[in-house]
Amino acid sequence: xxxxxxxxxxxMKDIGEDAGIAFFVLGFLLLVIIFFLLLSGTLxxxxxxAISIGLMSLGLGFAAIGISAKSDKKYxxxxxxMDANIVKLLKGQDTIVTPLPLHLRLKTYPPEVKVEKxxxxxxxxxxxxxxxxxxxxxxxxxxxEDGSWGIHWGGKYPL
Numbered sequence: 001x002x003x004x005x006x007x008x009x010x011x012m013k014d015i016g017e018d019a020g021i022a023f024f025v026l027g028f029l030l031l032v033i034i035f036f037l038l039l040s041g042t043l044x045x046x047x048x049x050a051i052s053i054g055l056m057s058l059g060l061g062f063a064a065i066g067i068s069a070k071s072d073k074k075y076x077x078x079x080x081x082m083d084a085n086i087v088k089l090l091k092g093q094d095t096i097v098t099p100l101p102l103h104l105r106l107k108t109y110p111p112e113v114k115v116e117k118x119x120x121x122x123x124x125x126x127x128x129x130x131x132x133x134x135x136x137x138x139x140x141x142x143x144x145e146d147g148s149w150g151i152h153w154g155g156k157y158p159l
Contacts, residue, residue: 016066024059027052123149 012019030052037043118126123141131137139153 012062013065013069016062016064016069018066020059020061020063020066022059023055023062027055027057027059030055118149120149123151127151 030048034043034048034052120141120143127137127139127141130139139151141149142152143149
């Protein structure tokens with residue numbers, strides 16, 4: 001963006017909220033006047049209605065731009081103060097950020113799941129216990145590639 005466009009844009013952003021409120025109020029007042037003129041029957045043209053709605057929309061747009069510019073300035077100021085305070089806190093200290101040791105990183109991972117090889121009878125017993133508990137069959141036993149047996153839950157059986 002050229003310097004020519006940057007300065008007017010900054011100026012519009014700075015006065016955006018105030019100008020937006022003015023445009024919105026002007027549009028709203030025009031809308032009220034048009035409403036009363038339409039009720040009295042002295043106004044038959046609806047072009048002023050479009051102008052009032054346009055002024056209200058322009059006002060809301062300018063207000064949004066102004067509010068965003070103010071909040072941007074506010075948050076930029078807060079971040080600068082935080083940065084300055086962090087520099088003051090760490091001044092004179094040798095601060096080195098190091099990664100967590102391996103044993104602490106490994107504690108955060110999910111625990112290992114140990115799978116025991118089960119016989120067909122153990123898998124069938126587990127399925128029968130579940131069937132007695134819920135009152136209907138919810139799975140079927142099947143043989144794994146390693147020769148052990150497991151239960152396939154769901155599938156053609158409702159869970």
